[in-house]
Amino acid sequence: MAANSSDCTDKEQPKLKLYSYWRSSCSWRARIALNLKGLSYEYKAVNLLKGEQFSPEFSKLNPINYVPVLVDEDIVIADSFAILMYLDEKYPQHPLLPCDLQKKAINFQAANIVSSSIQPLQNLLVLNYIEEKLGSDEKIAWAQNQIGRGFSALEKLLEGISGRYATGDEIYLADVFLAPQIHAAITRFKLDMKVKGKRHRQG
Amino acid sequence: MDSRPHQDTSGSFFSSSSDKLQLYSYWQSSCSWRVRFALNLKKFERLNPLHFVPVLVDGDLVVSDSFAILLYLEEKYPQNALLPVDAKCRAVNLQAASIVTSSMQPLHMLSVLKYIEEKVGPEERQSWAEYHIGKGFAALEKLLKDFAGRYATGDEICMADVFLAPQISVAVMRFKFDMSKFPTLCRIYEANKVLPAFQASLPERQPDASID
Numbered sequence: 001m002a003a004n005s006s007d008c009t010d011k012e013q014p015k016l017k018l019y020s021y022w023r024s025s026c027s028w029r030a031r032i033a034l035n036l037k038g039l040s041y042e043y044k045a046v047n048l049l050k051g052e053q054f055s056p057e058f059s060k061l062n063p064i065n066y067v068p069v070l071v072d073e074d075i076v077i078a079d080s081f082a083i084l085m086y087l088d089e090k091y092p093q094h095p096l097l098p099c100d101l102q103k104k105a106i107n108f109q110a111a112n113i114v115s116s117s118i119q120p121l122q123n124l125l126v127l128n129y130i131e132e133k134l135g136s137d138e139k140i141a142w143a144q145n146q147i148g149r150g151f152s153a154l155e156k157l158l159e160g161i162s163g164r165y166a167t168g169d170e171i172y173l174a175d176v177f178l179a180p181q182i183h184a185a186i187t188r189f190k191l192d193m194k195v196k197g198k199r200h201r202q203g
Numbered sequence: 204m205d206s207r208p209h210q211d212t213s214g215s216f217f218s219s220s221s222d223k224l225q226l227y228s229y230w231q232s233s234c235s236w237r238v239r240f241a242l243n244l245k246k247f248e249r250l251n252p253l254h255f256v257p258v259l260v261d262g263d264l265v266v267s268d269s270f271a272i273l274l275y276l277e278e279k280y281p282q283n284a285l286l287p288v289d290a291k292c293r294a295v296n297l298q299a300a301s302i303v304t305s306s307m308q309p310l311h312m313l314s315v316l317k318y319i320e321e322k323v324g325p326e327e328r329q330s331w332a333e334y335h336i337g338k339g340f341a342a343l344e345k346l347l348k349d350f351a352g353r354y355a356t357g358d359e360i361c362m363a364d365v366f367l368a369p370q371i372s373v374a375v376m377r378f379k380f381d382m383s384k385f386p387t388l389c390r391i392y393e394a395n396k397v398l399p400a401f402q403a404s405l406p407e408r409q410p411d412a413s414i415d
Binding site for chain 1: 275305318
């Protein structure tokens with residue numbers, strides 16, 4: 001399934017491939033960035049529930065067996081943050097980071113609150129463990145608690161800085177990390193976003 | 204970032220010629236450690252101590268979160284660059300940093316371990332920590348095996364080293380983790396260990412070290 005339209009002609013398009021799992025918020029970040037930059041890519045689905053990340057083909061590409069993985073000709077990049085920074089440097093259209101250093105730092109902080117303080121604590125591995133040991137209710141409570149704490153931190157961070165989007169009136173890195181996380185919070189964990197005000201609107 | 208409450212933590216003023224930075228750090232925090240290590244590598248000298256966990260104050264600008272601080276430092280103070288120019292090598296450094304900061308440290312931070320201990324059982328705490336640390340190091344060993352030179356991604360010290368060295372140290376000291384299955388990582392650690400910048404960043408050398 002190829003991505004959406006681009007600003008470049010077909011001749012100018014780089015041959016990008018994205019290995020992604022539809023539900024993975026980390027994969028989602030990469031998809032958003034590619035779309036924002038108008039880059040078309042070949043979508044390579046990797047079903048994590050079926051263990052496809054351990055297939056010989058994928059293991060050869062990424063011995064660590066994580067998604068997303070971006071392939072740009074002969075360059076292979078894994079990890080959503082590394083992918084986004086690579087894309088931003090190589091394809092500077094629609095930059096993912098503002099020029100202003102303070103705003104840039106805030107974008108990095110927001111991205112990292114999501115990728116270190118929220119997502120790892122509510123990923124499949126952790127949730128399966130909690131469900132197995134403590135039951136389904138505890139699992140949901142745990143996820144809601146971790147996400148809620150992270151969102152509170154984000155509210156504080158972005159207070160007074162957000163405009164139409166997280167750090168102003170342009171979409172930047174913070175938005176790319178935030179939107180998938182908010183979506184997961186609402187759809188998978190039924191988090192009440194009312195207290196989160198602006199974040200919900202932006203999501 | 205560590206979010207434990209502190210009464211007496213240490214902040215340090217880092218300065219180099221015309222630039223003055225204030226780092227709020229906690230001696231035992233591996234996140235704070237990364238930032239101290241990087242500041243030392245960029246030749247900022249510590250002047251005198253003060254208070255917190257990594258929060259960097261640079262004039263009017265306040266940055267928290269170790270990864271954000273390090274990326275900010277990289278932009279503003281490009282001396283002794285911690286990210287290489289080569290796109291692939293740069294990506295490997297960011298990936299290594301992500302593995303530490305997203306899939307390792309958050310899973311063994313104190314609040315999570317306490318939860319496991321209280322809800323699942325005290326015996327689970329150590330096995331949980333070891334599992335996630337082992338998984339992360341296995342990923343890093345695979346990632347860096349073909350890239351490592353003297354240091355994590357070549358013969359110059361880079362961002363990957365700044366994340367890796369404190370993580371290995373904490374794994375061994377705090378969790379008695381057996382690193383023998385990860386020869387590449389061990390070798391990288393030994394190279395980092397002897398650097399003056401690393402030595403100066405050691406937890407036990409911080410002003411707040413003896414309070415706990």
